[in-house]
Amino acid sequence: MKAIENGALKDEAKMELQKTQFGQAEHIAEEADRMYEGVxxxxxxxxxxxxxxxxxxxxxxxxxxxxxxxxxxxxxxxAKTCAECAKLAKTVMIYKIRQYAPQRNTSVHKGCWTSFCLT
Incomplete structure (x- = not known):
């Protein structure tokens, strides 16, 4: 259970990094457009x-x-494709956690999984 949770946290961190890279790529592309127009x-x-x-x-x-x-x-x-894949992987991880928690007689409180909620 801990491994699944750690995997989901790693996926979430990776997705945040990709969002940052996506923003940087957009900024660079806009700057290149401005430079091209000037030229x-x-x-x-x-x-x-x-x-x-x-x-x-x-x-x-x-x-x-x-x-x-x-x-x-x-x-x-x-970057968009990677972010989408990471989001899907996160969703799969959440469903796996929800699926296996009842089988292990583990009580899962809604408050415990707020970091895994889909946005």
């Missing part, structure tokens, strides 16, 4: 002027930021 504006300005070399540089930066946005989007999707 795109500068590119439009320089296209009309004599700075063709500078425009190529900005274009390369834009490509780099697009790739970074793609990578961050993939990481974000992966």
């Amino acid at each position: 795109a504006r500068k590119l439009v300005i320089t296209e009309g002027g004599p700075g063709i070399a500078a425009a190529e540089k900005y274009s390369q930066n834009g490509d780099k930021y697009e790739e970074e946005i793609k990578n961050l989007t993939d990481k974000l999707k992966q």
Whole structure:
């Protein structure tokens, strides 16, 4: 019973970490979007002027930021999937605890399992 409880606590901690990573990935993606938009504006300005070399540089930066946005989007999707799996694992753990507690003649008080409640 203690092992199941510890496993559920570890899953909950892992899910919290993934939520934090998810927030960080979103922030990085938004920052990359802002940087890309700035580069795109500068590119439009320089296209009309004599700075063709500078425009190529900005274009390369834009490509780099697009790739970074793609990578961050993939990481974000992966983090969402991991968080969903952790939530499902937590739910399964709760159901197992509820299922096996009566079989072991263990009294489970509702207050004892508040940390396992689904949100």
